[in-house]
Amino acid sequence: MSTPKSGEALDELSQGLRRLGGAVTGGIAWIGYAARFLTAVIWHSPAAFRRLHLTLREIYFSGVLSLVIILTSGLFVGMVLSLQGYEVLVRYGADEQLGILVALSLVKELGPVLAGLLFASRAGSAITAEIGLMKATEQLSAMEMMAVDPIARVVAPRFWAGVISMPLLAALFSALGIFGAYLIGVRVLGVDAGAFWGQMQAGVKVWPDVTNGIIKSLVFGTAVSLIAVLDGYDAKPTAEGVSSATTRTVVVSSLAILALDFVLTVFMFRGVGS
Amino acid sequence: MNRSTIDLWVGIFVAIGFGAILFLALKVGNLLTLDRTSGYHLQANFDNIGGLKLRAPVKAAGVVVGRVESIRLDPKSYEGIVIMRIDRDVLFTKDTIASINTSGLLGEVYIGLDAGGDTVMLGDGGRIGKTQSAVVIEKLIGQFLFDKASDAGAKK
Numbered sequence: 001m002s003t004p005k006s007g008e009a010l011d012e013l014s015q016g017l018r019r020l021g022g023a024v025t026g027g028i029a030w031i032g033y034a035a036r037f038l039t040a041v042i043w044h045s046p047a048a049f050r051r052l053h054l055t056l057r058e059i060y061f062s063g064v065l066s067l068v069i070i071l072t073s074g075l076f077v078g079m080v081l082s083l084q085g086y087e088v089l090v091r092y093g094a095d096e097q098l099g100i101l102v103a104l105s106l107v108k109e110l111g112p113v114l115a116g117l118l119f120a121s122r123a124g125s126a127i128t129a130e131i132g133l134m135k136a137t138e139q140l141s142a143m144e145m146m147a148v149d150p151i152a153r154v155v156a157p158r159f160w161a162g163v164i165s166m167p168l169l170a171a172l173f174s175a176l177g178i179f180g181a182y183l184i185g186v187r188v189l190g191v192d193a194g195a196f197w198g199q200m201q202a203g204v205k206v207w208p209d210v211t212n213g214i215i216k217s218l219v220f221g222t223a224v225s226l227i228a229v230l231d232g233y234d235a236k237p238t239a240e241g242v243s244s245a246t247t248r249t250v251v252v253s254s255l256a257i258l259a260l261d262f263v264l265t266v267f268m269f270r271g272v273g274s
Numbered sequence: 275m276n277r278s279t280i281d282l283w284v285g286i287f288v289a290i291g292f293g294a295i296l297f298l299a300l301k302v303g304n305l306l307t308l309d310r311t312s313g314y315h316l317q318a319n320f321d322n323i324g325g326l327k328l329r330a331p332v333k334a335a336g337v338v339v340g341r342v343e344s345i346r347l348d349p350k351s352y353e354g355i356v357i358m359r360i361d362r363d364v365l366f367t368k369d370t371i372a373s374i375n376t377s378g379l380l381g382e383v384y385i386g387l388d389a390g391g392d393t394v395m396l397g398d399g400g401r402i403g404k405t406q407s408a409v410v411i412e413k414l415i416g417q418f419l420f421d422k423a424s425d426a427g428a429k430k
Contacts, residue, residue, distance in 0.1 A: 053277055053280075053281075056280055056281060056284045057277075057280055059284045059287065059288075060280045060283050060284050060287075063284070063287050063291075064283045064284060064286075064287045067287065093377065096377075096382045097382075103302050107298060107302065164288075165287075165291075167291075167295075168287065168288065168290075168291025168292070168294070168295070169291070171291060171294035171295040171297075171298055172290065172291055172294040174294070174298055175293075175294035175297045175298060176294075178298075178302060192331060192338060194329055194331055194338065194341055195330075195331060195382055197301070197329070198327065198328070198329035198330065198341075199382065200302055201301075201302065201303070201329070202327050202328070202329075204302050204303050205303060206299050206303035209303065210295075210298050210299055210302070210303045213298075214295065
């Protein structure tokens with residue numbers, strides 16, 4: 001015996017709950033779909049690697065064409081770090097520590113993360129738009145019709161190109177950043193060059209610092225590439241669908257990079273003195 | 275764009291990418307030391323080298339004239355043996371005093387050389403006889419407190 005008003009409220013509540021449940025199961029199903037997709041991509045990778053020129057072409061588009069933005073960003077980030085770090089360090093007369101400050105922050109953190117963010121917006125969005133448009137113009141269906149697996153022909157080369165390019169781009173970012181820091185710190189601000197390199201070499205270890213940076217950039221490359229190809233492959237085959245998939249790639253991969261970075265940093269954190 | 279141009283660009287990209295990784299490992303991480311600058315060696319033995327590190331600067335009158343090249347312990351006398359590489363055009367007298375100093379409270383540790391009045395110059399592999407060890411602040415504070423306490427005890 002409920003009044004129509006309370007029935008309405010109950011309806012609204014159950015609808016809200018249903019929406020929440022739908023969002024949760026949808027999210028979990030998306031993770032499952034992504035895992036299945038990743039397995040399919042890896043399964044079809046040997047076929048893609050047999051035709052290496054496809055992967056090389058994609059490395060050209062996502063790696064080589066990202067060089068300009070990665071190199072200039074690295075240089076400027078290094079120069080800014082150098083200026084800002086110097087300002088604080090010189091107060092304690094510790095401006096010789098500039099090298100280690102810049103090198104550690106670039107190699108462990110800023111290099112992989114910023115290169116990953118730039119890579120997601122420069123290359124990831126392009127991959128999504130390309131695959132999405134292929135789907136919208138039914139090129140993928142046409143391939144299937146001709147018994148060409150689109151995952152092996154289109155998706156896997158783009159995925160692997162991202163995984164291969166990302167660590168190289170991150171290393172270039174860090175190297176150019178350190179060079180920029182050297183230009184500003186040593187050439188302009190007058191930090192002793194020997195102390196700059198010497199402190200850096202005393203403080204930065206190949207294992208674990210440099211290797212951790214490379215591991216991070218590999219993980220980011222895998223995440224960004226997977227999100228980019230998956231969003232493109234999964235896009236609604238309309239102009240609007242492709243545009244929203246492209247946006248989603250940039251947003252989701254940027255968030256994924258930052259979240260993964262935190263998780264990886266927690267794992268790599270050694271505490272003081274160890 | 276044809277295939278061979280793409281191959282070329284990808285090759286260049288991968289090469290400079292690996293170059294950057296090598297740079298990070300070798301130059302930044304100091305896996306290997308590649309630089310060999312010219313100069314001559316001087317040796318100095320210290321009772322305590324404090325926080326002296328490899329490639330720390332060697333200064334005379336505040337001007338950098340060389341770098342610390344190796345640090346090891348003399349197993350007999352338990353002194354720290356420091357080998358320095360000094361610029362070729364800077365010569366030091368035989369009675370030069372080497373001391374380990376710190377620039378500022380948190381600054382880096384360096385070796386200061388004070389030339390004396392001797393006419394004989396140190397050559398390659400020469401040994402600086404007069405040295406002054408690093409000041410260990412904890413010891414200094416400990417000594418100060420000890421002196422204070424003994425002063426107070428004497429006054430009573």
